[in-house]
Amino acid sequence: xxxxxxxxxxxxxxxxxxxxxxxxxxxxxxxxxxxxxxxxxxxxxxxxxxxxxxxxxxxxxxxxxxxxxxxxxxxxxxxxxxxxxxxxxxxxxxxxxxxxxxxxxxxxxxxxxxxxxxxxxxxxxxxxxxxxxxxxxxxxxxxxxxxxxxxxxxxxxxxxxxxxxxxxxxxxxxxxxxxxxxxxxxxxxxxxxxxxxxxxxxxxxxxxxxxxxxxxxxxxxxxxxxxxxxxxxxxxxxxxxxxxxxxxxxxxxxxxxxxxxxxxxxxxxxxxxxxxxxxxxxxxxxxxxxxxxxxxxxxxxxxxxxxxxxxxxxxxxxxxxxxxxxxxxxxxxxxxxxxxxxxxxxxxxxxxxxxxxxxxxxxxxxxxxxxxxxxxxxxxxxxxxxxxxxxxxxxxxxxxxxxxxxxxxxxxxxxxxxxxxxxxxxxxxxxxxxxxxxxxxxxxxxxxxxxxxxxxxxxxxxxxxxxxxxxxxxxxxxxxxxxxxxxxxxxxxxxxxxxxxxxxxxxxxxxxxxxxxxxxxxxxxxxxxxxxxxxxxxxxxxxxxxxxxxxxxxxxxxxxxxxxxxxxxxxxx
Numbered sequence: 001x002x003x004x005x006x007x008x009x010x011x012x013x014x015x016x017x018x019x020x021x022x023x024x025x026x027x028x029x030x031x032x033x034x035x036x037x038x039x040x041x042x043x044x045x046x047x048x049x050x051x052x053x054x055x056x057x058x059x060x061x062x063x064x065x066x067x068x069x070x071x072x073x074x075x076x077x078x079x080x081x082x083x084x085x086x087x088x089x090x091x092x093x094x095x096x097x098x099x100x101x102x103x104x105x106x107x108x109x110x111x112x113x114x115x116x117x118x119x120x121x122x123x124x125x126x127x128x129x130x131x132x133x134x135x136x137x138x139x140x141x142x143x144x145x146x147x148x149x150x151x152x153x154x155x156x157x158x159x160x161x162x163x164x165x166x167x168x169x170x171x172x173x174x175x176x177x178x179x180x181x182x183x184x185x186x187x188x189x190x191x192x193x194x195x196x197x198x199x200x201x202x203x204x205x206x207x208x209x210x211x212x213x214x215x216x217x218x219x220x221x222x223x224x225x226x227x228x229x230x231x232x233x234x235x236x237x238x239x240x241x242x243x244x245x246x247x248x249x250x251x252x253x254x255x256x257x258x259x260x261x262x263x264x265x266x267x268x269x270x271x272x273x274x275x276x277x278x279x280x281x282x283x284x285x286x287x288x289x290x291x292x293x294x295x296x297x298x299x300x301x302x303x304x305x306x307x308x309x310x311x312x313x314x315x316x317x318x319x320x321x322x323x324x325x326x327x328x329x330x331x332x333x334x335x336x337x338x339x340x341x342x343x344x345x346x347x348x349x350x351x352x353x354x355x356x357x358x359x360x361x362x363x364x365x366x367x368x369x370x371x372x373x374x375x376x377x378x379x380x381x382x383x384x385x386x387x388x389x390x391x392x393x394x395x396x397x398x399x400x401x402x403x404x405x406x407x408x409x410x411x412x413x414x415x416x417x418x419x420x421x422x423x424x425x426x427x428x429x430x431x432x433x434x435x436x437x438x439x440x441x442x443x444x445x446x447x448x449x450x451x452x453x454x455x456x457x458x459x460x461x462x463x464x465x466x467x468x469x470x471x472x473x474x475x476x477x478x479x480x481x482x483x484x485x486x487x488x489x490x491x492x493x494x495x496x497x498x499x500x501x502x503x504x505x506x507x508x509x510x511x512x513x514x515x516x517x518x519x520x521x522x523x524x525x526x527x528x529x530x531x532x533x534x535x536x537x538x539x540x541x542x543x544x545x546x547x548x549x550x551x552x553x554x555x556x557x558x559x560x561x562x563x564x565x566x567x568x569x570x571x572x573x
Contacts, residue, residue: 006089009084017240018239024088029061029094029095031064032101033066033100035113036107041101048238049161050164052238059172063085064239091118093118096133098120100134101136102136106505109505122497123497124198139265142158142538144488146493146535150490154189157225162193171188202489209531222538224539234284236250248294249288251284253311256270256271261364262439263392273304278311297324302327312338313335315339329372348379349388351367352409353367364550387413389429392431403455414426426470428459432483433446434483438540542571547570
């Protein structure tokens with residue numbers, strides 16, 4: 001069985017281009033671990049960026065490890081074969097450093113599963129000097145690392161390109177000097193952007209977190225690190241494979257967003273917005289010519305890229321096709337839509353997030369119905385027949401009338417499609433809203449589960465008689481697990497470990513109870529203005545007062561202008 005598992009990994013590697021593989025013993029092996037399937041993980045651009053960054057060092061051999069698919073997972077469990085890397089089929093336990101990429105809360109359960117499969121001690125406090133050091137980076141690590149504080153030795157807070165070089169230098173120097181694990185962690189904590197949870201005490205009183213106290217010389221706060229000049233760090237697909245969710249050659253055009261949507265964690269924690277120069281992006285497009293893949297442009301909103309029309313012309317002019325991660329209906333251009341249509345796009349996706357102008361004012365979305373109809377018109381004229389809307393239910397201050405407005409908006413958009421002669425499909429992808437850290441809504445409760453389920457039912461019934469309108473809703477059960485994990489403290493981390501012992505995410509509610517916790521306390525309680533949050537030690541660059549004022553502006557339906565040159569409102573710049 002172990003031979004069969006190794007053979008599967010070798011076959012995966014053989015189907016790739018662009019990977020790094022060094023002979024064992026020539027460099028220090030580092031495992032880059034994605035806590036989900038290969039199919040999903042290989043579409044994560046951050047994984048490609050860190051993989052290349054580490055392998056370009058003269059002292060490091062970075063190898064990838066993914067959660068096995070179901071049949072392979074059963075083989076690992078049945079044969080007790082340790083989880084292995086793709087490049088050299090090296091057991092996870094043999095890597096001195098394990099680096100997890102955390103993009104989604106539900107993957108926390110997979111982190112524990114993969115460590116268990118890899119024969120690595122799950123709890124950080126149980127690891128000794130000879131055990132691997134386990135670190136984690138990515139969006140979830142930056143926003144709220146506390147639910148994994150008992151598992152992860154150190155978190156990368158911010159963008160890895162500017163943190164990992166210093167982190168690795170410190171790691172290697174400490175190894176050469178033979179310091180203890182505790183001394184190593186103390187040194188790593190001094191690297192800007194590195195958070196070592198074991199060096200911070202969380203004090204509770206009457207089931208409320210009252211203080212986060214640094215220990216052993218740890219910094220009072222850990223500042224998010226970010227790339228000032230993206231041109232210095234081109235970001236694109238490194239390892240090419242057909243077996244991936246988004247089978248494109250990915251190129252990042254921009255990072256961060258300055259639109260100030262009040263629900264969006266990425267908009268706050270990747271601020272400020274930064275664009276790569278057209279020269280750098282087109283150079284990467286030309287580099288992609290040899291691979292004959294569709295170009296996938298990555299960024300918070302591709303249509304906000306200031307030279308998007310010229311970039312579209314360059315891509316199509318090279319004989320390539322293109323796709324985009326997202327665009328905004330209020331900034332999309334006819335050139336972009338035409339380019340997508342020429343590239344074979346069948347469905348145009350828009351994200352109004354809400355059906356009423358009132359709700360869009362609350363969340364500061366900045367998109368009105370006229371933008372949606374104009375973008376739809378561009379799509380229809382370009383020959384695109386199908387459209388998709390991203391919608392959230394349970395947003396702050398939402399009423400039943402706001403849910404009815406979603407039905408009304410969808411109906412009128414479908415009417416317009418039919419008036420223009422299109423018999424295509426309008427799909428609504430509807431998700432429960434989850435309040436996230438470092439956003440103005442971090443103080444607010446999540447909408448009651450029964451309310452969300454009723455809203456889903458009203459949406460479905462309100463549109464069921466309309467031909468070619470499809471309503472797809474996310475499982476509320478999973479969303480409410482995410483809701484607890486998103487704003488959870490270290491006690492939630494204990495419940496996470498307990499749930500993994502009991503069988504995984506399905507046992508999470510039971511695990512919370514066994515740990516003496518109530519999900520409702522994390523989901524449905526409005527936080528006080530000056531309440532201490534579990535992520536209090538992290539500094540995203542903007543002030544707490546700023547985002548609390550944004551909460552007041554949301555309730556008052558007041559707009560916030562997007563970022564502009566010379567602005568100093570939030571504190572990041």
